[in-house]
Amino acid sequence: MALEGLSKGIFRSLGFLKSKRRLDEEELRDMTKSLRRALQEADFNVRQTKEIVERLEARMREEEPRPGITLQTHAMNILYTELVRLLGPSAEFRPHGSTLLLVGLYGQGKTTTTAKLADWYRKKHGVRVAVIEADVHRPGAYAQLSQLLEGTSVQVYGEPDTKDAATIVRNGLEATSSADFVIIDTAGRHELDEELVVELDEIAALAQAEERWLVIDAQVGQAAGPVAASFHDLAGVTGIVITKLDGTARGGGALSAVAATGAPIVHIGVGEQVKDLERFESDRFISRLLGMGDIQGLIDLAPEDLDEEEAMRLTQRLMSGRFTLNDMYKQMEMMSKVGTIDKLMSFLPGGMLGGMAQASKSQKEAMQANLDRYRVIMDSMTTWEKNEPAKIKVERVRRIARGSGVKEKDVRELIGQWNRSRKMMKGMGGNRRLNKQMRKMMKEGEMELDGDSLPF
Ligand SMILES: Nc1nc2c(ncn2[C@@H]2O[C@H](COP(=O)(O)OP(=O)(O)OP(=O)(O)O)[C@@H](O)[C@H]2O)c(=O)[nH]1
Ligand SMILES: [Mg+2]
Incomplete structure (x- = not known):
């Protein structure tokens, strides 16, 4: 969502620590300088910027990263808690009377x-x-x-x-x-x-x-x-x-x-x-x-129009790698209820879906146009075809194209897209951290953040 610029700036700054195991003065200096600029560009005021950067620097020096956690993740965790602290706790408002x-x-x-x-x-x-x-x-x-x-x-x-x-x-x-x-x-x-x-x-x-x-x-x-x-x-x-x-x-x-x-x-x-x-x-x-994603937010979206169980079921299927064209169709329907791709992207961890969270505006617009076209095509498909897209042969492609008023190559493109998505979902199913995060989220009904659930 919003604040993409800041998110990018922060990643760039923390990039100075990449693959570092020990704190190194030069990298630390480069990181704080770059972070200061990123915060200021996002309109944090001078005092806030100073406070965040100084506290990060001090805590980086004082606190040892937990075993197995890289310095970069350690810095991200600290920054996360500092930014949350700056904003204060969420307010619960009861409107009665x-x-x-x-x-x-x-x-x-x-x-x-x-x-x-x-x-x-x-x-x-x-x-x-x-x-x-x-x-x-x-x-x-x-x-x-x-x-x-x-x-x-x-x-x-x-x-x-x-x-x-x-x-x-x-x-x-x-x-x-x-x-x-x-x-x-x-x-x-x-x-x-x-x-x-x-x-x-x-x-x-x-x-x-x-x-x-x-x-x-x-x-x-x-x-x-x-x-x-x-x-x-x-x-x-x-x-x-x-x-x-x-x-x-x-x-x-x-x-x-x-x-x-x-x-x-x-x-x-x-x-x-x-x-x-x-x-x-x-x-x-x-x-x-910070691009850690907000899968719970995705499921929370528009609870009136969105069947929560359906969303859960779908997410589980996505993670397990069983993913039919029908699932993709439902996912797209969900997306269209959610609104724009942009909004959906903001709920996914950066780097998921092949880094689309960082996609440019024109890429996202192109994707939205694709989705609209896919939907028209799928409306001309039978349930069997949506369940077994891999088995769709030339003749069926022709019929579907005629029925939906598109070119045959558009139908093949849709099937190709499904195939790529399916492979990607399968790959994600094998992502231990993401899996763990999903399971935990489903069990507790919300996502917790610790070093282990960070997406890098
Ligand atoms: N994209 C986007 N537009 C918004 C949002 N909130 C309001 N707008 C738009 O901003 C414009 C101004 O919104 P208004 O609600 O009329 O603002 P206002 O403060 O009442 O304006 P005045 O009465 O003229 O002082 C309208 O075009 C709204 O549709 C938002 O969260 N996102
Ligand atoms: Mg007004």
């Missing part, structure tokens, strides 16, 4: 996040949720929010013609008094100007919201820290939502909002749609960031 005020600058994703959160807590916590549109500056804000939540049971309150935000909030709180959880969307500005300060102040006093979350775009860069600090002064930020983590290689800047407010990141936004919200979990976030 509370009011949440969303604040943030112009265009950061407040309105979208309002809808995402409403839908999330309605579904996951089974509470009655209402939203109040208190943005009187952005034309069409009420229509935008209503449209996002269309078809859900969330109550949407707004007064598109009222020019005073405080009035809307006052009326809205009354109109939504039967809800268990009320979310208030507010106006943004390019910067926190006087008018916005006064307006927010008024709304905050009226709403007496227990929760005040700052919505911040992952791409804001170094400005995130100061912006967060001023909103914190104004409203006392209690939580952070980082949006647009699907589209950026940066994000360290948003992380510095954590340092500025002391408030935890509660959720992350990973797309434009209402369903594109995730709970923020620092350990999983960091393990994904």
Whole structure:
């Protein structure tokens, strides 16, 4: 996913330790220098960068790697724990009986996040949720929010013609008094100007919201820290939502909002749609960031549309090397529910699937196009053909091509792809560490990270 740039930078830095068994001053210096640059390029602030690098250096000198662990893995483990520590523990939020005020600058994703959160807590916590549109500056804000939540049971309150935000909030709180959880969307500005300060102040006093979350775009860069600090002064930020983590290689800047407010990141936004919200979990976030993969995350995806048992079964089959075209088809269906390849890739350990996690944008686009075509072809195949692709002869290829309106070579390409995937899956089944990780995950329901389960 996001932060790919940082992930690459970190790997490059730790590459200086590759195949080293003993700590060597020169390599250590090269590594810390390169790491410092990678963190800064990802918008970590100077203080955070300094702290992480110094702690890594000190711990590398003090702590012996466990037997059998390479220096590089040792460094990665330390970096992992340091980054998790920097982000703090994951916040568990229970929405019952509370009011949440969303604040943030112009265009950061407040309105979208309002809808995402409403839908999330309605579904996951089974509470009655209402939203109040208190943005009187952005034309069409009420229509935008209503449209996002269309078809859900969330109550949407707004007064598109009222020019005073405080009035809307006052009326809205009354109109939504039967809800268990009320979310208030507010106006943004390019910067926190006087008018916005006064307006927010008024709304905050009226709403007496227990929760005040700052919505911040992952791409804001170094400005995130100061912006967060001023909103914190104004409203006392209690939580952070980082949006647009699907589209950026940066994000360290948003992380510095954590340092500025002391408030935890509660959720992350990973797309434009209402369903594109995730709970923020620092350990999983960091393990994904470091390319350790997040297989549990893959299985967690969209539990409403995705049959968890099916996902488990499929994963087990993948690992065992029994892999029919039907399985590949299901896997592709799963992928299409998950959304883009990009998103799926971010859940796999770097290097798995032949290093596709590092694939370029154009490669990924090409892959998505392939998937669409494969799917059309498979729709023209019988169940037997999907189970026994190796036995498909020329005549069947011709029939399938005709049925799906593609060239025969496209059908052969699909079978070739299946063959390659099958071989790769077989190879993965023989990967002791990955197998162990999978088994453990299935037993405990979650992935644990230790030196042994690292993918290198
Ligand atoms: N890719 C992506 N786009 C997002 C995400 N969250 C919001 N957006 C998009 O960002 C744009 C701005 O989102 P809004 O929700 O309107 O932002 P806002 O903070 O309410 O904006 P103002 O009301 O104008 O201050 C829209 O096009 C959204 O679809 C996200 O997590 N990922
Ligand atoms: Mg808005």
